[in-house]
Amino acid sequence: xxxxxxxxxxxxxxxxxxxxxxxxxxxxxxxxxxxxxxxxxxxxxxxxxxxxxxxxxxxxxxxxxxxxxxxxxxxxxxxxxxxxxxxxxxxxxxxxxxxxxxxxxxxxxxxxxxxxxxxxxxxxxxxxxxxxxxxxxxxxxxxxxxxxxxxxxxxxxxxxxxxxxxxxxxxxxxxxxxxxxxxxxxxxxxxxxxxxxxxxxxxxxxxxxxxxxxxxxxxxxxxxxxxxxxxxxxxxxxxxxxxxxxxxxxxxxxxxxxxxxxxxxxxxxxxxxxxxxxxxxxxxxxxxxxxxxxxxxxxxxxxxxxxxxxxxxxxxxxxxxxxxxxxxxxxxxxxxxxxxxxxxxxxxxxxxxxxxxxxxxxxxxxxxxxxxxxxxxxxxxxxxxxxxxxxxxxxxxxxxxxxxxxxxxxxxxx
Amino acid sequence: xxxxxxxxxxxxxxxxxxxxxxxxxxxxxxxxxxxxxxxxxxxxxxxxxxxxxxxxxxxxxxxxxxxxxxxxxxxxxxxxxxxxxxxxxxxxxxxxxxxxxxxxxxxxxxxxxxxxxxxxxxxxxxxxxxxxxxxxxxxxxxxxxxxxxxxxxxxxxxxxxxxxxxxxxxxxxxxxxxxxxxxxxxxxxxxxxxxxxxxxxxxxxxxxxxxxxxxxxxxxxxxxxxxxxxxxxxxxxxxxxxxxxxxxxxxxxxxxxxxxxxxxxxxxxxxxxxxxxxxxxxxx
Numbered sequence: 001x002x003x004x005x006x007x008x009x010x011x012x013x014x015x016x017x018x019x020x021x022x023x024x025x026x027x028x029x030x031x032x033x034x035x036x037x038x039x040x041x042x043x044x045x046x047x048x049x050x051x052x053x054x055x056x057x058x059x060x061x062x063x064x065x066x067x068x069x070x071x072x073x074x075x076x077x078x079x080x081x082x083x084x085x086x087x088x089x090x091x092x093x094x095x096x097x098x099x100x101x102x103x104x105x106x107x108x109x110x111x112x113x114x115x116x117x118x119x120x121x122x123x124x125x126x127x128x129x130x131x132x133x134x135x136x137x138x139x140x141x142x143x144x145x146x147x148x149x150x151x152x153x154x155x156x157x158x159x160x161x162x163x164x165x166x167x168x169x170x171x172x173x174x175x176x177x178x179x180x181x182x183x184x185x186x187x188x189x190x191x192x193x194x195x196x197x198x199x200x201x202x203x204x205x206x207x208x209x210x211x212x213x214x215x216x217x218x219x220x221x222x223x224x225x226x227x228x229x230x231x232x233x234x235x236x237x238x239x240x241x242x243x244x245x246x247x248x249x250x251x252x253x254x255x256x257x258x259x260x261x262x263x264x265x266x267x268x269x270x271x272x273x274x275x276x277x278x279x280x281x282x283x284x285x286x287x288x289x290x291x292x293x294x295x296x297x298x299x300x301x302x303x304x305x306x307x308x309x310x311x312x313x314x315x316x317x318x319x320x321x322x323x324x325x326x327x328x329x330x331x332x333x334x335x336x337x338x339x340x341x342x343x344x345x346x347x348x349x350x351x352x353x354x355x356x357x358x359x360x361x362x363x364x365x366x367x368x369x370x371x372x373x374x375x376x377x378x379x380x381x382x383x384x385x386x387x388x389x390x391x392x393x394x395x396x397x398x399x400x401x402x403x404x405x406x407x408x409x410x411x412x413x414x
Numbered sequence: 415x416x417x418x419x420x421x422x423x424x425x426x427x428x429x430x431x432x433x434x435x436x437x438x439x440x441x442x443x444x445x446x447x448x449x450x451x452x453x454x455x456x457x458x459x460x461x462x463x464x465x466x467x468x469x470x471x472x473x474x475x476x477x478x479x480x481x482x483x484x485x486x487x488x489x490x491x492x493x494x495x496x497x498x499x500x501x502x503x504x505x506x507x508x509x510x511x512x513x514x515x516x517x518x519x520x521x522x523x524x525x526x527x528x529x530x531x532x533x534x535x536x537x538x539x540x541x542x543x544x545x546x547x548x549x550x551x552x553x554x555x556x557x558x559x560x561x562x563x564x565x566x567x568x569x570x571x572x573x574x575x576x577x578x579x580x581x582x583x584x585x586x587x588x589x590x591x592x593x594x595x596x597x598x599x600x601x602x603x604x605x606x607x608x609x610x611x612x613x614x615x616x617x618x619x620x621x622x623x624x625x626x627x628x629x630x631x632x633x634x635x636x637x638x639x640x641x642x643x644x645x646x647x648x649x650x651x652x653x654x655x656x657x658x659x660x661x662x663x664x665x666x667x668x669x670x671x672x673x674x675x676x677x678x679x680x681x682x683x684x685x686x687x688x689x690x691x692x693x694x695x696x697x698x
Contacts, residue, residue: 058660065662069443091446173642225531227554227643363444366661373466377644380554403445 016046016301019075021053023060028322032309035317039308046301057081068093068293076296077305080123080289082114082357083364089117090362094291096120100303111327114357115289122291124310125327127318129286130355131183132270134238134246139163143271145281147187147211150245150274154221157244165243166221168234171212173376176230178358178368179284180247181375184208186282186356187275192371193359196400196407200371201386201393204278209378209385211276216379227379239264247273249286253342254323270343272351283355287327316340325352363403370395430675436668443662450665457669467670469645470653477560477635477649478628481567485624486617488568489575494609496576497583507580514573522637525566529553536562556646559639563647567634571627575620582616583609622685629678650674 024032036048054060064078068088078094088094098120104112111125133150135143139157144150154166170176182192188211190204199205215222226234231248238246239256241263246252250270259265272281290306292299308314312334315326320340325348331337332349341348358364371392378388400406437457441450461467496507513521528535529552537549552558586609594604632651635641641648641656654674658667 062659062662065443069446087444091444173640173644223532223551224554225551228530228551365444369656369661373644376642380556380643380646382556382644382646404448 016298017049018046018077018298018301018305019049019051020077021051021075023053023055031318031321035309035314039305043304046304048305051075071295073295073297076293076298076302078291078293080291082285082287082289085115085123085289086117086360087362089122093294094122095294095299096122097124106330107327108329108352110285110355110357114285114360123289124306126288126290126310127324128327128352129249130283130351131247131273132283132351133273134248134268134270136244136267137269138267139244144274147274147276151215151219151221154244163242163244165223165237167245168226168237168243169247170230170234171226171379172228172230173372175368177375178371182284182358183273183282184212187279189279193361196405198393198396201389205389206385209389213379213385250325257342270347272354281354283351285355285357361405363399366399367396433668433671436664437672439665441665443664457666461669461673466645466653470648470650473647474629474649477631478625481564482624482628484568485572485575489572490579492576493579493583496580510573510576513570518633519637521566521570522634525562526638529562553639554643556643559643559647563635563638566638575624578620579616582613586612618688625681626678
């Protein structure tokens, strides 16, 4: 047997089989199916086998960690949540993609930053989700651009139109809370992490957290029940016409345009999230990335699949059929895109340009869990915002230092 | 004999020893670059200086004492009622068991649904009856969040306690009550000096089962409050689960598991001593 040296030409053993775990159902699954068969028709040397995985992010993550930790060469391609890329990269579980010469300049810069670790690219952004402000076109002429304006508009709508809620977001103790906080934080000019240093306990952090708390307890525009809400609870409230504003991902747009289900069909629009003093509108990035298992036996074939799936043509098709936002700004200039997206492409592009990744660090999940707890304590008034941020920062820094990623003196363990 | 012993050893002891061994290492699946060094008792030292661990332990004790206490009192009352002869007693006895038969996660979700939101059934009812001036968001207040948790547990497991105690009641010789009555003992004195002492073994059995269960409470709180708000209702089993399976910190999580094991094992030993003494005392 001649191995490897000639660069992965395994033509003597039939097509290279590349496995791709996927949880896409319905229309999304069908689009992928079509795209993969087109790919295989054009590349007879490669066969892509799909493998069904759980849809829930936590379960998928757990499964991936088990596979990769055990050194399995299969699956070859991985679909990653944006916050997993640095974790898997630092663990040595996925291949750096620079060797394949990806055209990083063609993607939104923030989506590339989110997928880099130590100056190498480890995953290619497939589609992007961003946080946006939903507002009611029947209650006001334009979307508010600051939180002060949003509060005023909310109070006015609550009084004049007897709306139950002004503004709704996601405040349960889960990843979504950190996402919402990150957006308030950016709007006030703050950050969570600066390289190896946790910097959330800052004047900006305090202003952001106090703004969230005041909206609930002082201005009465956000119901305190948001502190138990995820995406769907806020969607129900907004969709039932009970709220003037909502922060959410793009997925509710087509659902709420269906007048059989929604009371706000034709009465809402989306805009960038508001800014606070000293900051700019900020949207958190979500969405899916594609990466290659470091143990794969067919790196070239896996790259060919990823490269194909992230081409403009495939992105356009996904946008048209399932409404997912392309990660290439160039695609937005295409007039054809407007027919597929429920929102004008120019608006989407403007929101994506305000998008920032969550802290890009291999220990993101651990940092997020700590932050979730302390934010939730502050928002449920078990702790004062300053004290909560102080404790969060100290605990997060300890995790960073323990991982050897902190800029402080390395601490043995916690 | 030997194969049986070996099986027990393998099934019971091996995982325990493995956990013990893990707990002496720094083993963080999410930080593979740290390796898996032996760190002695560091994980235990860390647990004892971890405020979230102490908080979780406190919540577990609070939950166990409150819920088991209520279950015992209500269960005893229920058992006494069911011990009387009345028409349809069989049917009532069987129907009492319904909450016990419902899977914990299902009943947790039921209770969650009733307490959820400002416009949930419980809020509507309490405000309607004038017991609350305005709706309460139960799950964002540290003390209020315990109400559905404890109610759900009491609702679910009181029938079990009641049946255990009922079995105990039926073992008491009816002639003892007759004798007491002839001596002019009031209903309260009969209860105090005949029923309670003779029911002690049954009460202890119920206590053992319920406290050990309450100490390991997981699914109920996982589904009801998720340990929130913040970590205000997080019991030790849920914290251990988070460390082990969410954060994949095997070393530290194993240390927490060992601590939980030691506590429950200690409790069981304590009860068995008591119960043993009680049983020999009864024989005398």
